[in-house]
Amino acid sequence: MAEWLWDHGGEGFAQVYRTDEVLFDAASPYQRVRVVRTPMFGRMLVLDDAVQTSEADEFCYHELLAHLPLVTHPAPKRVLIVGGGDGGLLEEALKHPVERAVMVEIDRMVVDATLRWIPQIPGEAFEDPRTELRIEDGFAYVRGCAERFDVALVDSTDPQGPSVPLFGAAFYGDLHRLLGEDGVLAVQSGSPLYQQDLVAEVRRNLRQHFPVVRTYLACVPSYPGVLWTFTLASKRHDPKALDPQQVDRRVAGLGLRYYTGLQHVASLNPPPFLRDVLEA
Amino acid sequence: MAEWLWDHGGEGFAQVYRTDEVLFDAASPYQRVRVVRTPMFGRMLVLDDAVQTSEADEFCYHELLAHLPLVTHPAPKRVLIVGGGDGGLLEEALKHPVERAVMVEIDRMVVDATLRWIPQIPGEAFEDPRTELRIEDGFAYVRGCAERFDVALVDSTDPQGPSVPLFGAAFYGDLHRLLGEDGVLAVQSGSPLYQQDLVAEVRRNLRQHFPVVRTYLACVPSYPGVLWTFTLASKRHDPKALDPQQVDRRVAGLGLRYYTGLQHVASLNPPPFLRDVLEA
Numbered sequence: 027m028a029e030w031l032w033d034h035g036g037e038g039f040a041q042v043y044r045t046d047e048v049l050f051d052a053a054s055p056y057q058r059v060r061v062v063r064t065p066m067f068g069r070m071l072v073l074d075d076a077v078q079t080s081e082a083d084e085f086c087y088h089e090l091l092a093h094l095p096l097v098t099h100p101a102p103k104r105v106l107i108v109g110g111g112d113g114g115l116l117e118e119a120l121k122h123p124v125e126r127a128v129m130v131e132i133d134r135m136v137v138d139a140t141l142r143w144i145p146q147i148p149g150e151a152f153e154d155p156r157t158e159l160r161i162e163d164g165f166a167y168v169r170g171c172a173e174r175f176d177v178a179l180v181d182s183t184d185p186q187g188p189s190v191p192l193f194g195a196a197f198y199g200d201l202h203r204l205l206g207e208d209g210v211l212a213v214q215s216g217s218p219l220y221q222q223d224l225v226a227e228v229r230r231n232l233r234q235h236f237p238v239v240r241t242y243l244a245c246v247p248s249y250p251g252v253l254w255t256f257t258l259a260s261k262r263h264d265p266k267a268l269d270p271q272q273v274d275r276r277v278a279g280l281g282l283r284y285y286t287g288l289q290h291v292a293s294l295n296p297p298p299f300l301r302d303v304l305e306a
Numbered sequence: 307m308a309e310w311l312w313d314h315g316g317e318g319f320a321q322v323y324r325t326d327e328v329l330f331d332a333a334s335p336y337q338r339v340r341v342v343r344t345p346m347f348g349r350m351l352v353l354d355d356a357v358q359t360s361e362a363d364e365f366c367y368h369e370l371l372a373h374l375p376l377v378t379h380p381a382p383k384r385v386l387i388v389g390g391g392d393g394g395l396l397e398e399a400l401k402h403p404v405e406r407a408v409m410v411e412i413d414r415m416v417v418d419a420t421l422r423w424i425p426q427i428p429g430e431a432f433e434d435p436r437t438e439l440r441i442e443d444g445f446a447y448v449r450g451c452a453e454r455f456d457v458a459l460v461d462s463t464d465p466q467g468p469s470v471p472l473f474g475a476a477f478y479g480d481l482h483r484l485l486g487e488d489g490v491l492a493v494q495s496g497s498p499l500y501q502q503d504l505v506a507e508v509r510r511n512l513r514q515h516f517p518v519v520r521t522y523l524a525c526v527p528s529y530p531g532v533l534w535t536f537t538l539a540s541k542r543h544d545p546k547a548l549d550p551q552q553v554d555r556r557v558a559g560l561g562l563r564y565y566t567g568l569q570h571v572a573s574l575n576p577p578p579f580l581r582d583v584l585e586a
Contacts, residue, residue, distance in 0.1 A: 028318075038308075038324030038345035046318070065318035066500060085579070219527055220346060245525065245533055247499055252532030253525055283579040292572040299365070299563040 031062060031070075033077045035250025036220025043067065043077075049143045054135035056188055061143040067248050069144045071112055073136070073183055080248045084114045084147050087214075087254070089285040090244040090293065092118035095177050095212035095258050097276045097290070098265040102176040104128075106204065108164035108192065110181030111136030113148025119179065120154050121280045127157050128173070130164040132188055137161070165191045168200045175204050180213040185224065193224070195231040198259070202235040207261055215241060215257040217250065218296075218303045225255050225303055232259040240265055241304040242293040244284070255304065266294055311342060311350075313357045315530025316500025323347065323357075329423045334415035336468055341423040347528050349424045351392055353416070353463055360528045364394045364427050367494075367534070369565040370524040370573065372398035375457050375492035375538050377556045377570070378545040382456040384408075386484065388444035388472065390461030391416030393428025399459065400434050401560045407437050408453070410444045412468055417441070445471045448480045455484050460493035465504065473504070475511040478539070482515040487541055495521060495537040497530065498576075498583045505535050505583055512539040520545055521584040522573040524564070535584065546574055 034040045045062040049069065052059055060072040068081030079087060092115055096102050103125045107115055111131040119127055131137055137159070140147055152159055160167065164180075178201050182192045191197055193213075201211050211232075216224040225241060232239045236259035246254045258265055270287025277285060296304045314320045327343040340352040348361030359367060372395050376382050383405045387395055391411040399407055411417055417439070420427055432439055440447065444460075458481050462472045471477055473493075481491050491512075496504040505521060512519045516539035526534045538545055550567025557565060576584045 032322070036346045038326070039347075040322045042312070042320045042322045044318030066316045067319075247531055247533065251527055253527065284577040286577065288572065288575050289577055292568065295568050297564040297566065297569055 031064070031072065031077075033075065033250050035217060039220070039250065041077075041248070041250045043070070050139050052135065054133050056133045057183075059133070059135045059139050061139055070248065071136070071140060071144060076184060077248050078183070079112050079114055079147060081144055081146065083247045084112070085283045086244060086246045087249075088114040088118045089282055090242070091115055091179055091181060091212055091214060091256050093277060093282065093285045094242060094256070094265060094290060094293065095179065095210045096122050097268065097273055098258065098260060098263050099177050099208055099210045100263070102210075104173075104175045106130070106175040106178040108168065108178070108180045108182070110179070112140040112144070113137065113151045115179060115181045116157065117147070117149045117151035120151055120156060125156060127154070128160065128175075129157065130160045130162060130167045132161070132163050134161045163188070165197055168197065168204060171204055173204070174206050176206055176209060178205060178209070178211045180211070182214060184216070193228055193231065195234045198231050199235050202261075205261060208263060210258065210260045210263060211236070212256055212258045215255045218243065218253055218255050218300050219251040222303050225257070226306055228257050229306065232257060236260060238262070238264050240294060243296050243300065243304065244293055253300075265290070311344070311352065311357075313355065313530050315497060319500070319530065321357075321528070321530045323350070330419050332415065334413050336413045337463075339413070339415045339419050341419055350528065351416070351420060351424060356464060357528050358463070359392050359394055359427060361424055361426065363527045364392070365563045366524060366526045367529075368394040368398045369562055370522070371395055371459055371461060371492055371494060371536050373557060373562065373565045374522060374536070374545060374570060374573065375459065375490045376402050377548065377553055378538065378540060378543050379457050379488055379490045380543070382490075384453075384455045386410070386455040386458040388448065388458070388460045388462070390459070392420040392424070393417065393431045395459055395461045396437065397427070397429045397431035400431055400436060405436060407434070408440065408455075409437065410440045410442060410447045412441070412443050414441045443468070445477055448477065448484060451484055453484070454486055456486055456489060458485060458489070458491045460491070462494060464496070473508055473511065475514045478512050479515050482541075485541060488543060490538065490540045490543060491516070492536055492538045495535045498523065498533050498535050498580050499531040502583050505537070506586055508537050509586065512537060516540060518542070518544050520574060523576050523580065523584065524573055533580075545570070
């Protein structure tokens with residue numbers, strides 16, 4: 027029987043989906059993991075009660091979180107991904123000529139459920155010889171890691187439970203240590219419509235360690251309110267210094283569906299009503 | 307007691323709002339008219355079961371439907387608005403140095419309910435000496451009208467009931483006749499996520515009469531799916547020929563919160579995944 031899945035965003039507001047089929051529903055040590063089928067977005071990965079990604083629009087979130095920072099770095103070879111168990115972000119990163127991608131996901135069930143039920147999201151990313159998948163706590167991994175990276179991407183759930191430290195200044199300091207002098211970091215930083223405090227906190231914490239901090243905007247239709255923010259932090263390269271033509275050259279032939287040179291500029295230059303949130 | 311308002315968008319998908327207060331709820335000859343108070347969007351105007359506009363984000367829809375076509379015309383003096391009973395579109399149009407704005411709204415109750423309960427949306431627009439408000443059927447008015455206009459804006463509900471003819475080729479032909487040789491028309495043309503057929507129909511019908519047809523994109527947070535389309539039709543001027551600096555000069559000092567030169571370009575150049583819908 028059809029049921030309705032409520033994904034709350036802010037006070038008294040939700041995006042609601044009819045779930046025509048529950049393909050997977052289990053509790054991991056960290057969270058409830060579900061894969062459901064909905065008419066408009068196809069199969070969706072749901073962690074606790076929040077939609078993480080969907081068959082229909084996964085590229086929106088993953089392209090913006092992957093390519094904008096990767097293009098900001100002049101020649102990324104080594105990429106670290108924290109979280110992102112569905113593999114969609116990893117798949118986008120591997121479209122670039124990187125040599126190594128380490129992905130650290132705390133919850134094996136997220137990886138397994140995606141591979142079993144929505145395999146088109148990771149594609150072949152987990153089998154790529156450049157990939158090293160580690161199932162462990164990302165915070166602890168980053169703290170103890172001696173390897174150096176060019177780009178680090180944090181694809182976390184909302185700041186609840188095990189994700190809380192992934193938004194903190196200590197974690198960002200550890201990531202700063204792991205990054206080379208051209209290093210670029212990007213994180214998902216929440217809704218500009220109802221998580222303004224989170225956006226501000228992420229920006230404040232990143233500024234403790236990085237001279238360049240830029241919050242940028244994308245549309246993710248399966249997230250409540252659709253408008254979503256990511257925040258990039260960098261040791262020297264400013265994504266605002268890139269023009270659309272430079273971006274288009276870097277992503278030519280990658281088959282992207284959202285991120286282009288023009289979208290790069292639009293994402294980094296929000297309409298006036300969001301400037302207070304994105305540029306505070 | 308709090309209830310939840312469901313605004314359905316596409317199959318098995320809705321944006322849902324907690325309504326903490328019902329300020330107005332009555333049946334007009336055309337539709338159910340409600341004004342409710344919600345935590346995230348403040349006061350909302352709801353016609354039948356569809357959110358039309360809200361205190362918090364009305365400028366998103368109204369700025370994009372007004373300013374992009376007004377700026378595409380070199381010097382608009384006479385503006386016709388069909389629908390738009392809440393007055394938000396009228397208010398935006400009057401920010402330009404127009405000499406006359408005729409607004410034809412079929413349902414007096416929409417005007418009255420907005421003026422009583424969300425007066426900040428129209429502001430002083432209905433009292434402006436340049437405004438002529440006519441309560442009558444827009445289709446019939448346009449068919450019989452002998453006056454000429456520079457810009458026509460159609461702010462209709464979804465194509466149901468009395469709004470159906472407002473999406474038809476006959477209506478667009480009548481509007482073409484009313485417009486001068488620099489004439490520009492713009493209409494709301496639905497969601498690119500679940501009303502692709504409507505977008506295509508509007509474009510097809512407009513192309514029967516106008517050489518330039520451009521569908522453009524905006525984010526309207528209180529509409530299901532947030533991404534929304536408008537379609538501009540023009541006798542000679544192409545909005546794509548304007549550069550951001552030209553647009554910014556035209557809207558300088560108007561105090562806009564969404565529409566800028568950069569947003570003009572971004573709206574007219576959708577990400578690749580929406581090109582099939584917006585440019586078909």
